[in-house]
Amino acid sequence: MPKKKHFETHAIRTQTPTTAEREHSTPLYMTSSFTFESAEHARAMFANEIEGNVYSRYSNPNTDEFIAKICTMEGAEDGVATASGMAAIFGCLGGLLKQGDHILASRSLFGSSHQILSQLLPRWGITFTYADTREPDKWESLIQPNTKLLFLETPSNPGLDLIDLKWAGELAKAHNLIYVVDNCFATPYLQTPIEFGADLVQHSATKFIDGQGRAIGGVIVGSKKYIEEIRFFTRHTGPALSPFNAWLFSKSLETLGVRMDRHCDNAEKLAVFLAGNSNVHFVKYPHHKNHPQLELARRQMKRGGGVVCFEIKGGFDKAKSFIDRIDLLSRSANLGDTRTIVTHPASTTHSKLTEAERMAVGITPGLIRIAVGLENADDILQDVEQALTS
Ligand SMILES: *Cc1c(COP(=O)(O)O)cnc(C)c1O
Secondary structure, eight states: OOOOOOHHHHHHHOOOOOOTTOOSSOOOOOOSBOOOSSHHHHHHHHTTSSOOOOBTTTOOHHHHHHHHHHHHHHTOSEEEEESSHHHHHHHHHHHHOOTTOEEEEESSOOHHHHHIIIIIGGGGTOEEEEEOTTOGGGGGGGOOTTEEEEEEESSOTTTOOOOOHHHHHHHHHHTTOEEEEEOTTTHHHHOOGGGGTOSEEEEETTTTTTOSSOOOOEEEEEOHHHHHHHHHHHHHHOOBOOHHHHHHHHHHHTTHHHHHHHHHHHHHHHHHHHHTOTTEEEEEOTTSTTOTTHHHHHHHOSSOOSEEEEEETTHHHHHHHHHHHOOSSEEOSOOSSSSOEEEOGGGTTTTTSOHHHHHHTTOOTTEEEEEOOSSOHHHHHHHHHHHHHO
């Protein structure tokens, strides 16, 4: 039997078969539909007797290649690619749940995930309860007879708290819950939730998967029986990923490993620098020695990832003047870009939460999130240092 290939090799060598041109790199299939050889061929395609592409809302060679790569990286059977990370989340919840169902979710979710759970799903009679990342012993008591799905994000954004994926998998199994993980922060290079029991893994491809701040997209992969239900929902509701974005993402995955290693190298250096700076109250980074869950971080994440957060001394005002003094780095709300991005969550990404809600997920007034990019680490550190001290 051939030896199992490694992550980077799959990322590069999983490829759509070449055309008659014998091109080396997968071409872009910018077409809305595909043709049939004959009336009989068309009939057989529509009857699902033979496989193939019909219409790019259903499937397209570029989207298929992107899905195939993510499936191999995450150890998943099947997947669906979507127009954004949020479309993947909504496709998952919309495709699998019905009126009367209940979701148990970790409290510190991405902002729009919070809006889907709290503002949209209740319209269709689907309810939710938040569980606190810092109080895992309470989770079991929050499961109701109608709880169908466990939805998690780890590491959390922006607090970088971790949830034990294996423990959550056992909880989901014991209560027959569909176990879904938003793995956007870690990427499959650093963390593969399916190995810890997850049924489905979701990504905003907009972040580290594209990695260059160019395109919006999403993907959800996992066990075939759930993916089929999600695919039915997304096929007919229509949030298809464009072939162009799928082509970009698939190319980007070829360098995911080397990029993530550099994101992690730079983030580690920044975390060490911040931990030693007298204007910093504390620093949070999954593989830094000060992280309260360091042992868990080492168990479930290969490295600490590309995001560092810290609490500046002096609270809200000092945090805002830090952001204003940033010179080289970018003031933006995105993450997973080649360019380092600084964000003040309390006044931007998480400003819609109440003060109490922010405190419950560790978003203090002086918290700053740095999505560390791929610039030279010395230049990143120098800009952060001048903004902290000037
Ligand atoms: C950005 C993000 C999303 C949403 O993805 P979009 O591509 O912006 O729709 C979901 N979850 C996490 C953790 C994210 O960072």
